[in-house]
Amino acid sequence: MVNFLVVSGASLAAIVVVFGVTFAISRRINRANVVDVAWGLGFVAVAAVAAVLGDGDPVRRILLLALVSIWGLRLAIHIHSKTAGKGEDPRYRALLREDYSARNVLRRVYLIQGVSAWFVSLPLQVSATAGPTPRALWPVAAVGLALWVVGVVFEALGDHQLKKFKADPANKGRIMDRGLWAWTRHPNYFGDASVWWGIWLITITGPLALLTVFSPALMTYFLVYATGARLAEKVMAGRPGFDEYCSRTAFFVPRPPKRG
Structure with missing residues (x-):
C-alpha cells in the first residue's frame, strides 16, 4: 500500500510538471490545443514513474512502459507536426467559448485533462505494485x-x-x-x-x-x-x-x- 501511494503521488507530480510546462507554452503562443501534445507525454511520464518506483512484477512494468511510450510518443509527435505553426483547433474555440483568459483555459482544459490523465493512468499505477x-x-x-x-x-x-x-x-x-x-x-x-x-x-x-x-x-x-x-x-x-x-x-x- 505504501509503495502504491509513492507511485501514485509521484505520477501526479509528473503530470503536474508535464501539463504545467505545457500551460506556460500555451499562454505564450495563445493556443490551448498544445495540450494535445502533453496528453500522450503525460502517460509516458506516469509509465516511466511506475516502471522505476514500482515494486511489482518487473516484466509487466517494462512491457507497459514500452506499450505506453510507443503510443504516447507517436501521438505527441503526430499532434505536434499537425498543429505546429497553425491556429487554434475549432474544438477548443468551441469549448472555451472564445474566452482565452488564463483562468478559463486552466479550468476548462488543463485542470480537467491533467486530473483525467492521472485517473486514466490508475491501472498503470496499481499494476506497478502488483505481483506477477x-x-x-x-x-x-x-x-x-x-x-x-x-x-x-x-x-x-x-x-x-x-x-x-x-x-x-x-x-x-x-x-x-x-x-x-x-x-x-x-x-x-x-x-x-x-x-x-x-x-x-x-x-x-x-x-x-x-x-x-x-x-x-x-x-x-x-x-x-x-x-x-x-x-x-x-x-x-x-x-x-x-x-x-x-x-x-x-x-x-x-x-x-x-x-x-
Missing part, C-alpha cells in the same frame, strides 16, 4: 496486447491516411471517406480507446485490479463525448457531403460501410 500475473490470467493479458495492437494500427494508419488525403489539393473541401475512414468516422479515437482497454486488460492481476475499469471507461467517454468524436462532429456539421457520409459510415466502432 497469475497463469490463469495470461490469456486475458494476451487479448489485451492484441487489442493494443489493433488500437495502435487504427490510430496510426487512420492519422496517416487523413494526412495523405489532406495533402492532395484535389481533396480540398471534400470529406475523407476512404481506407479506415470508410469503416468508422473516427478511426483515431476508436484506436485510442482500444489501446487503453488493451492496457487495462494487461494490468489485471486479480479482483482489486478490476476496480480500475473506470479508467478506460473515462478515457472512452472523453474520446466519444467530451473532447473527441461528438465535439469534432459539431464542427463538421453542415459541411457538404458530411450528412451523407454519416448515413453510410459507422460512428465509432468500425463496420463495413453501407451501400447506397
